[in-house]
Amino acid sequence: MRKSIRTLARSIFVAVMLVNAAAADPGTAEDRAALFDYILTATLERTAFSPYKITNIGPTQYRSIEELVRGESLKLRDEFIAADTDEKLFYALQKLSSVRWDSHLHVYPIEGGLELDAFNPDSGGKIETWTEHAPIKFKPDYGDIDHQYLFVSDFSKNIGKLTDNGTPAIGDSLTAVNGQPVEDYLDRLRRYHGKSSTNSLWWDMAYSLPLKEWFIDPSLYDGNTITLELRRQNGEQYELELPYVRYETIEWSGHDDHYTDVARAEYVRLVDGFAEQDEVFNAWKYPGYERIFSTASFDLYTHEDRETFLLKWNYFTRDVREHIQQFIDYAEDNNKLHYATIWDGMRTRGGNYGVWMLQRMQPHPFKTTFGNLRISDTTEALASGLRETALKRIDEQGRHAEVSNVREIMHPDNGQFLIEWLDSDLTTAIENNQPYSNNVPFKNYYLPKYSDGMVYPADVHLTGPLILFVGPAGCSQVDQFVSMVVDNKLGYSVGMPAGGCSNTWEWVEELKFPISGEPVARYMWSVGHTIRPNGEVMEGNSSPVDDYIPLTAENYLDYYKQLFEFAYRHIEEQQE
Known part of the structure; x- marks a missing residue:
């Protein structure tokens, strides 16, 4: 015992x-x-x-x-x-x-x-150490779930001048790192990556391998260089010894984008020249699309011939409601509310306000995610902290505008719904030593504890088909956003399931x-489960996509072309 x-x-x-x-x-x-x-x-x-x-x-x-x-x-x-x-x-x-x-x-x-x-407390370990990067990138081949491997996804334009063994090719497979077979090296590397699914783990290992990460034992690195053994598609083996350099000094060939999380997305916007490189990559990725405007949350593109919006999603920022409203206003002012919308979430992570967004990005009522807390020695202290934060927010901002019934709620609550749950149902669960609290609408941040979880479209909203591009880099709010679309059948999804990580609180x-x-x-x-709209725990259990297309070395350069083919087919079917 x-x-x-x-x-x-x-x-x-x-x-x-x-x-x-x-x-x-x-x-x-x-x-x-x-x-x-x-x-x-x-x-x-x-x-x-x-x-x-x-x-x-x-x-x-x-x-x-x-x-x-x-x-x-x-x-x-x-x-x-x-x-x-x-x-x-x-x-x-x-x-x-x-x-x-x-x-x-x-x-x-x-x-x-x-x-x-290795830790820089001023950067939170997220920017300064990230700048030490070998001039090469990798992606996982997910084609065979039992035999995944890493392949070259991009490299600097001058990589041939940094080594005597020529230039790698997109799709070349990685066979060894610093003299260790790649299987052994990845087995060591994975022990520092706590991911919620196998696909997410492989994505992050591929992303992390060319970097010097502060949270990884320095014994995995070999000084100021990394030695990679690779195999060309014709079977030829070759070796590259590459230096770690500051990221902003690298001019990439343009086959991969710059980031997969919040700090790196923001970094791209702060460093001179990155945005221009990113736009070159986007032009290749999104043929036929014209950029309308950019925000920290997303870049908005349109394809006028196809009457389609495309949101290149960066992350769910604190200002995402303002940014989405800017998008909706643009669509309304230009008579484009009927356009289809493609949400490209292939490189994004978490945040808030997915419910608010879906009230404006599509025309149907839907059930939101729910959540709970595991009752333990920390629950009372956590509840006290949540109550204090909610009271401060109410004091500073007031509650949202009073509504006559739940179905008229169009904005998040500032904390009163949460306090009502903390002081009633959660208190009773603690007093009765229950293993878990009851399930309530996620964090009660949008709906009260008695709600069935249904929310309704805003007065002004998009009416065209909604399509999601999804991949294993997505996590947290991405998983919730995707699950609300998939489980409620609000739109169509293609790619691979998101990373499978979501909880209520830590x-x-x-x-x-x-x-x-x-x-x-x-x-x-x-310390708490997120519950998908279908009633299942979300952590480690992403919503499936409608059409599964695994990323592979073979389809990598045409991957977005395939995603668009499936998306346009769905749009045409919806418009018939």
């Missing part, structure tokens, strides 16, 4: 009494063992495990994701206890976090805690060594 957190705390208190205070410094093996046991116990008691995830992460000996997390964590215990330097322990924490297969969960240094030379804790009390690092837990 495993110990509860409270029982474990009592055991640690006894250990403190038995250990000389002067000897109980942060570097002791005893403290590391106590910390490991605390994290594992907390993980098993706090985590909102998804029953679907175990079937979507490939062959495994485990029967459930909870069993996998416990088993794989215990395999790391000896390494964790033996980690006698700050860097060793931080990377052991990173590996321990990653066994949970959860894209939302990260480990960060904190003031007074473990110190990392619990964030600044870890301390249990014996000495010294700070360690910031650690996170997913």
Whole structure:
């Protein structure tokens, strides 16, 4: 029988009494063992495990994701206890976090805690370290689910001058990294990437491989260069030794875009010359389309001959409602509300306001996502923090305009709906020691707890067909947005399922060594399920696309052409 957190705390208190205070410094093996046991116990008691995830992460000996997390964590215990330097322990924490297969969960240094030379606290580890990039990019070949591999997706125009072995070709497969067979190298790399699905893991490993990432053990890197062994399509093997250089100095050949997440998308907009390179790539990707305007959330294009809008989605920014309203106003002012809309979410990540967007991007009522909380030792503190934040927001902004009934709600609530749930249903669940709270409309940020989850179109909305381009880079709000479209049959989707990561809330804790009390690092837990409109847990369980087209080395250069062929076929069918 495993110990509860409270029982474990009592055991640690006894250990403190038995250990000389002067000897109980942060570097002791005893403290590391106590910390490991605390994290594992907390993980098993706090985590909102998804029953679907175990079937979507490939062959495994485990029967459930909870069993996998416990088993794989215990395999790391000896390494964790033996980690006698700050860097060793931080990377052991990173590996321990990653066994949970959860894209939302990260480990960060904190003031007074473990110190990392590679971490730049001013950048959050997201921009400065990212600039160290080899002048080559990779994508996964998803054609055979049992034999995925990485292939060259882009390279700098001057790559031939950086090496004696010529220029790579798009589609060349990767066979070794820094003298290690690629299978062995990726097995080491994946241990630092806690992704919610196998496809998402492969996407991120391909993306990460040419970079120097601050959260990855430096032993995976070979100084200031990376040595790659590749195989041409005719079977010829060759080797490239490439330097790491600042990203903005690379002039790419133009076969791949620049980013897959928020920080990198914003970085493209801030660095001179990036936007121009990106536009060249978009012209190749979107033939026949003219850019109308750009926002931080998306770039809007039109194809007038086909009466089609295209939203090249960047991410769901805080200002996305303003940006979407700008789009709707443009469509209304130019008599184009009937145009079809293609939402290209192949490179985007999370955020908010997907419900608000869908009220304006299509003409049908729909059911939103729901969510809950797992009841644990953190729930009361989390609820208190949520209540405090909601009250502050209400004080600053007021509630949304009063409406006579739920079906007239057209804007998010500023927090009163959430407070009503926190003070009633959630409080009762805590008092009765339920394993989970009840399911309510997602975070009650749009609808009250008693709602059936249905929302209705805004007065002014698009009426044409809605098409989604979807891929495994998408996560969080992307998964929710796609699920609302797919599960409610609001539109058509093509490509590959999104990354499969979504929760209601995370619990964030600044870890301390249990014996000495010294700070360690910031650690996170997913503590609530997101529920798809069809009633299934979303984490590790993306909505399927209507037409599945796996990305491969063979179709890579024509991938968007294929997506558009399927999209136009659907639009024509809807217009007949």
